[in-house]
Amino acid sequence: MSDTCTIPVSEPFTLHVSVIEPRLKHPTIFRYFDELAPGASFRIRNDHDPKPLYYQLIAERGNIFSWNYLQQGPAEWIVEIRKLDTDAGETVGAIAARDLRKAEVFRKYGIDFCCGGKKSLKQTCAEKGIDPATIEAELTAVERSGAPVENFDRWDPAFLSDYIYNKHHGYYYDEAPVISDLLDKVADHHGATHPELFQVREVFTVLLRELSGHFAKEEKVLFPFIKALVQAKQSGDLTALRSTFALKEPVQMMEADHEAAGELLEKLRVLTNNYHLPEGACNSYSLLYGKMENLESDLHQHIHLENNILFPKALELERGLRG
Structure with missing residues (x-):
């Protein structure tokens, strides 16, 4: 032997x-x-x-x-x-960009399609120990469902910027103060028996501070510049571009902000036990967790639209204009 x-x-x-x-x-x-x-x-x-x-x-x-x-x-x-191996197949971000309904499949399996959208489906499944065939079967089922789908990838960057501002920034501005007030109320009433609520409030406060600064940079700098790129292409007048910054650096800064926000959202999910209500939770407690989870979902879609559609389209447009 x-x-x-x-x-x-x-x-x-x-x-x-x-x-x-x-x-x-x-x-x-x-x-x-x-x-x-x-x-x-x-x-x-x-x-x-x-x-x-x-x-x-x-x-x-x-x-x-x-x-x-x-x-x-x-x-x-x-x-x-x-x-990352960019030749390892289609990325999860690209899949969601073509059909945002498929993001629900990714959410189901805890697959990050916004900040982690540049990873291939193959690599993501390998990292999470998920059979790719299972995911692909569910993605195919979504395609065959016949439900209407909005193809954001067909929108020009200026229109998409306005959409993000009106829908996602607007949602945040409406909901964030409501959630903050509700969190204060629930923490004050239930913090003695659920001390994790004080940590939730602390992390949520940091998230609001980070997002407020991030949105201001987008609204005052990034979105206007993207619109200027679209206008330059339409008019053929590239004079304004010669004295402006390149888009790559602010985009990378925005992506870093997105990563930081994603980590804070993950901390909130851990602290709230995936927004699972404790026994005997009151209506305010239930409303709070529901609103926080809805905000998380909206932020994921918001970040996905920017990281995987808006930013790549704007960078490609700029490269074409600057030669």
């Missing part, structure tokens, strides 16, 4: 960040990332949470990577960073 030989599986390279000279840390990490082949990964090991690097990668490289904590303190943090 022959001996069985086990071939070791090599792990990704690990970069020990804490021993690198401070001014060289981020350039070194970016160099390793840029040299990755699509689908490949490396790990970073650090003596504190490297989350700021995550946002810098989003801002400077875009949402083209996955970020997976392998260890989170207390003395050491290990993160595996993988460059």
Whole structure:
């Protein structure tokens, strides 16, 4: 009987960040990332949470990577960073962009189609341990349902910007103060027996602050510039573009904001046990959780429309105009 030989599986390279000279840390990490082949990964090991690097990668490289904590303190943090394989099939964002009804399938299985929309369906299913055939069957069933579908991808960026402002920003401005007041009421009445409500209020307050600043940047800077691009294409007058900023950087900043908002929404979902009402919850408690979950759903659609439709269309338009 022959001996069985086990071939070791090599792990990704690990970069020990804490021993690198401070001014060289981020350039070194970016160099390793840029040299990755699509689908490949490396790990970073650090003596504190490297989350700021995550946002810098989003801002400077875009949402083209996955970020997976392998260890989170207390003395050491290990993160595996993988460059997404854009040739691995259609992305979940593109699928939802063609038919937003399919987003309900993604929600059912906890698939992020807005901030994580640049991942392929194949990769997303692999990460979550879901059989792709199951998802594909349900997506096909949605196609065959015959229900009407709005094709946002056909809208020009200026019209889509107005739609996002009127529908999603408007919804937020109407609902956010109502939810905030309701949360104060419920926390004051039920916080003694459900102390997690105080954490919910704290996280929700941060979310409102972040979103208010984010929406202001979109309304005062980004949306007007996108409309100017559309106007320039229609008129053929490119004079105004010569003295303006490039769109790439503000778009990356908006995507980083979206990532941060997504994390806060996930914290709220954890704190509220997926908005599952505790036993004996009053009507106000029920109304609060219902409104918070509706706001989450609206924000997911809002972010999806921007990350996966508006921003790519606007960037493509700008590239065509600037040559």
